[in-house]
Amino acid sequence: MFKEKYKKIAIPKMKEKFGYKNDLAVPRIIKVIVNTGVGSVKDEKQFEFIEKQLALIAGQKPAKRLAKKSIASFKLRQGALAGYSVALRSGRMYDFLDRLLNIAIPRIGDFRGLNPKAVDEAGNITIGIKEHTIFPEISEEEIKMIFGLEVTIVTTAKTREEALELFRLLGFPFKK
Numbered sequence: 001m002f003k004e005k006y007k008k009i010a011i012p013k014m015k016e017k018f019g020y021k022n023d024l025a026v027p028r029i030i031k032v033i034v035n036t037g038v039g040s041v042k043d044e045k046q047f048e049f050i051e052k053q054l055a056l057i058a059g060q061k062p063a064k065r066l067a068k069k070s071i072a073s074f075k076l077r078q079g080a081l082a083g084y085s086v087a088l089r090s091g092r093m094y095d096f097l098d099r100l101l102n103i104a105i106p107r108i109g110d111f112r113g114l115n116p117k118a119v120d121e122a123g124n125i126t127i128g129i130k131e132h133t134i135f136p137e138i139s140e141e142e143i144k145m146i147f148g149l150e151v152t153i154v155t156t157a158k159t160r161e162e163a164l165e166l167f168r169l170l171g172f173p174f175k176k
Contacts, residue, residue, distance in 0.1 A: 001098055002094040002095075002097050002098045002101075002167060003094050005170060005171065006028065006029075007155060007171060008045075008128040009169055010166060010169040011023055013165075013169055014026045014162075014165065014166065014169065017165060017175065018162060019143065027123065027155050027156045027157035027158070027163060027166050028155065028156055028166075029069070029097070029154070029166075030089070030156060031078065031087055031088060031089045031093060031121075032087075032154070033085060033087050033088070033151070033152040033154070034062075034085070034088065034096075034099060034149055034150070034151050034153060035055065035065075035083060035084070035085045035149065035152070036050060036054055036083055036084050036132075036147055036149050037039050037083040038050055038072065038081055038083050038147075039082070040065060040148055041145075042089070045051075046144070047081065049144055049145065050084060050140070050145075050147055051084055052056045053088075053138060053147075054084050054149075055086075055118075055142070055150070056135075056138065057137055057138070058086040058090070058092070058096060059088070059092050059136070060086055060092060061086075061097065062084035062085060063084065063085050063086070063087075063088045064081055064084060065082050065083045065084060065085050066080065066082060067079060067080050067081075067082045080154055081162065085173065093114060097153070097170075098153065098163075099136065101171055101172065101173070103135070103136050104129075104134045104135050105173060106135040108134055112171060113174050113175035113176070114127060114174050114175065115174075115175060116173060116174050116175065119163050119164050119167065120134060120160075122157075123155045123156070123158065123159065123162060123163030123166075124153060124154050125152070125153050125163070125172075126150060126151070126153075127150070127151045127152075127153075128150055128158075129148055129150070129151065131146050131147075132148070132149055134146055147168045153167075
């Protein structure tokens with residue numbers, strides 16, 4: 001559904017607005033990266049819980065992210081587990097974006113829209129999610145702890161304006 005929306009709605013309107021001559025010149029989404037940190041977690045079972053929940057949300061096994069250097073104020077040692085990360089591409093990426101925009105984001109309480117300033121100059125957007133429980137894959141009975149996620153959507157857009165227009169055409173709910 002998300003891919004058809006891109007092909008049928010976004011490509012023609014982007015070509016018209018920005019004057020692209022070729023469909024392949026139109027900006028597109030390359031990948032979606034889902035991250036979570038495990039800074040406050042101390043127990044091995046909680047690490048496993050976070051890893052399983054992130055795998056359920058993303059649809060693939062997350063990679064462990066280790067600390068590059070020690071930081072005493074964060075009580076972090078070099079080589080210690082700092083978080084988990086998943087890079088989604090093609091089919092899984094479109095499925096995840098569809099679930100994020102149509103199911104998860106509407107379930108956020110007191111949601112007023114994404115901030116357009118979250119789109120950076122390179123045309124990427126980063127969305128912070130406070131509770132992972134907004135995703136439909138997470139059942140209420142299994143929740144032992146709640147953790148936050150960071151979703152970064154990477155595009156081929158050259159400017160911020162192109163990326164904003166692409167996101168709006170794809171149905172991202174921005175603040176007015």
